[in-house]
Amino acid sequence: MIYRPIVLDEEIKFSKKKFIVSKTDLKGKIIFINKNFSEVSGYTESELIGVPHNVLRHPDMPRAVFYLVWQKLLAGNKISGVIKNLAKDGRYYWVIADFEPKRDKDGNITTLTAFRRAAPQDVIDTTEELYATMVAIEKKHGMEKSLAYLEGFLEEHNLSYDEFIAELIKPKGIIAALLSTFKKVFG
Numbered sequence: 350m351i352y353r354p355i356v357l358d359e360e361i362k363f364s365k366k367k368f369i370v371s372k373t374d375l376k377g378k379i380i381f382i383n384k385n386f387s388e389v390s391g392y393t394e395s396e397l398i399g400v401p402h403n404v405l406r407h408p409d410m411p412r413a414v415f416y417l418v419w420q421k422l423l424a425g426n427k428i429s430g431v432i433k434n435l436a437k438d439g440r441y442y443w444v445i446a447d448f449e450p451k452r453d454k455d456g457n458i459t460t461l462t463a464f465r466r467a468a469p470q471d472v473i474d475t476t477e478e479l480y481a482t483m484v485a486i487e488k489k490h491g492m493e494k495s496l497a498y499l500e501g502f503l504e505e506h507n508l509s510y511d512e513f514i515a516e517l518i519k520p521k522g523i524i525a526a527l528l529s530t531f532k533k534v535f536g
């Protein structure tokens with residue numbers, strides 16, 4: 350049994366070399382985690398196996414992001430995202446996550462995998478601003494409207510979601526340029 354922690358405004362920093370992996374079934378129940386997952390999240394393996402992956406869901410995460418992740422995965426595609434996760438002790442940690450579906454030899458999707466790495470500060474800064482706007486929209490108007498907002502933002506920059514994330518997680522110069530565009534757009 351897992352209890353939701355009290356959310357603390359305190360960040361867990363971890364090494365860039367510490368890759369965090371988990372696998373789920375097609376409903377999002379955790380079936381595998383690596384050692385780094387336990388170390389960073391604070392949960393033991395036995396606490397997590399069989400539990401829905403939303404155990405890590407942080408209230409600052411827009412629902413729309415997970416909607417896109419699930420839509421892509423169940424359609425058989427990979428997707429990346431920037432995620433703020435909630436650790437067992439209530440602290441948070443930011444990751445860049447690459448999600449992918451795994452198939453059996455007949456081509457049926459069997460499991461879903463997420464590879465995560467520490468998000469650099471500039472990635473966090475850009476994402477935080479966008480997500481804060483999306484969460485505020487969701488609270489007032491629901492998820493459809495925050496998806497529409499995200500789509501509008503991407504359209505304005507002539508980028509698909511995948512292109513936007515690819516740019517975002519690239520090195521500094523581009524991040525800096527994007528961030529300044531963001532700031533102009535959102536005033």
Ligand SMILES: Cc1cc2nc3c(=O)[nH]c(=O)nc-3n(C[C@H](O)[C@H](O)[C@H](O)COP(=O)(O)O)c2cc1C
Pocket residue numbers: 371372373377401402403404405406407410412415422432433434448461462463
């Ligand atoms: C392979 C995989 C890994 C996931 N990893 C995370 C994660 O690290 N953090 C998280 O909040 N949700 C993760 N999710 C998404 C959750 O399943 C869930 O959609 C999300 O936490 C939102 O929860 P909710 O639908 O109850 O609002 C993952 C899903 C999959 C398929």
